[in-house]
Amino acid sequence: MKKRKNTITDLNLNFNTGYDATAILETGLLSDIVRPKRILVRVLALAIIIAAMTVVLELRWDNMNYYWYQPLTNTYSIAIAGFILSRFVLSLCYRPPKDVGLLPTVSIIITAFNEEDAIYRTVECCYAIDYPAHKFKVIVVDDGSTDATLVEVSRAQVRWPELILDAFEKNKGKREAMAAGARLAKGEILVYVDSDSFLRRDSVSKIVQGFADPRVAAVAGHTEVANVTKNSLTRMQQARYYVAFRVIKAAESVFGTVSCCPGCFSAYRRTCVMEVLDTWLNQHFLGVQATFGDDRSLTNYLLRKYQVIYSSDAVATTIVPEEHRKFLKQQLRWKKSWFRETLIAATFMWKKPPLATVAFYAQLLFPIVAPILILRICVWLPYANGDLLSPVIYLVGTVLIGMMFSAYYLFWKSDRYWIYGLYFTLYYLLFLVWQMPYAIATQRDNKWGTR
Known part of the structure; x- marks a missing residue:
């Protein structure tokens, strides 16, 4: 199948990504011809989920039977398994917002910094949406780019003269760019799109x-990986993105407590944003101005008073890091903002529905405690007690939970990337989990981290 440099409009996929249409077919948009195969794949996925869940529950039952031998370890094991299973159960209760024909005025805001390779395609996808033309405007805020981003935006303005551009003379940070876009916007709804993300045609509606x-x-919105076919790292992120949205965010959305609206693609009620804009823009933490975690921070400000939900039907794709060095830096920055904003949210999340409250505080505790428990199980117990069984049981349980996530992806997407969910589980255990102590220790370091 022939590749295209810009948008994909054929195959009745209605999906603008700027990437190979074959990759889109491989990520689960299957035709009627392969439906029998998809049924078999779903049966296989269900079998994997049931088998993995059965073994995990058996292991957790052993934790209860031998609870007092290692109470701290067993409490953690039981709690983390219960939390993960609760996310799956709650996600089954999730339903996307009903289409009631709402057509408010929309301002699509693209914040850009040195995105010369993707910005034109991003703008093109915004103008290709199936939304009444008189109902939306597109705004690009350039955050002092030093490459050819402005050249590409100017090229886009030739094709779409109505495109609004606000160019900063120097780099001020994404938060300033988002705020500038909000002030320029006139629409009832602000739709934020990263400059390396691509909207599906029906995403805004x-x-x-x-x-x-x-x-x-x-x-x-729901985001998947545009450059999924690049290498094993991008495939891993595709599996992780899907589960993070369709399980974690879906479970949070049941109670209207989605903790982070991603910068890739999210929408805000403009009047609500303007209520908190100045406070959010001037946020400080530990005496230092907050310069990252802008999307999670804005979500936090709104969660105090309002509900935040997730729409699985509103889909975009985004370009993810293709190199381990960039990916690890991104993940460290995300962990730093997660820790800061989760601590802040802890001051008001107790007001939310009980199940959402318990899940939130559990989610706050687990990533912080995890490195300590892993060291104890995998290093201290074998060294001090000669206990080689506990590390094996822990690793088996972790792999099985990873298989559950992978099988969930397989059930819904039915593509060959499902096994990379297990890859992410092992990657997290070997590398990402150890970033949390460093992220906590360097909270006052507000450097962007990826540039």
Whole structure:
């Protein structure tokens, strides 16, 4: 199948990515011809989930039977398994916002910094949406780019003269760019899109339906990986993205407590954003101005008073890191903002529905405790007690949970990337989990981290 440099409009996929259409077919948009195969794949996925869950529950039952031999370790094992299983159960209760025909005015805001390779395609996808032309405007805020980003935006303005551009003379940070876009916007809904992300044609019409509920201040869209075929790292991120949205965010959305609207693609009620804009823009933590974690921080400000939900029908793709060095830096930055914003949210999340509250505080505790428990199970117990069984049981349980996530992906997407969910589980255990102590220790270091 022939590749295209810009958008894909054929095959009735209605999906603008700027990438090979074959990759889109491989990520689960299957035709009627392969439906029998998909049924068999789903049966296999269910079998894997049931088998893995059965063994995990058996291991956790052993934790209860021998609880007092290692109470700290057993408490952690039981709690983390219960939390993960609860996410799966709650995600089954999730339903995307109903299409009630809502068509508010929309301002699509693209914040860009040195994105010469992708910005034109991003703008092109924004103008290709199936939304009434008089109902939306596109705004690009350039955050002092030093490459050819402005040249590409100017080229886009030739094709779409109505495109609004606000160019900073020097780099101020994404938060300043987002705020500038909000002030320029006139639409009832602000749709933020990263400059390396691509909207599906129906994404805006889908995401705005969530605002039919006046209690909702923000809606997180669903994001997948545009450059999924690049290498094993991008495939791993595809599996992780899908599960993170369709399980974690879906479970949070049941209670209207989605903790982070991603910068890739999210929508906000403009009046709600303007209520907190100045406070958010000037946020400080530990005496230092917050310069990263902008999307999670904005979500946090809105969660105090409003609901934040997730729309699985509103889909975009985004370019993810293709090199381990860049990926690890991104993950460290995300952990630093996660720790800061989760601590802040802990001051008000107790006001939310009980199940959401318990899940939130559990989610706060687990990543912080995990490195300590892993060292104890895998290093201290074998060294001090000659206990070689506990590390084996822990690793087996971790692999099985990874298989559950992978099988969940396989059930819904039915593509060959499902096994990379297990790859992510092992990658997290070997590398990412150890970033948390460093992220906590360097909270006052507000450097961007990826540039």
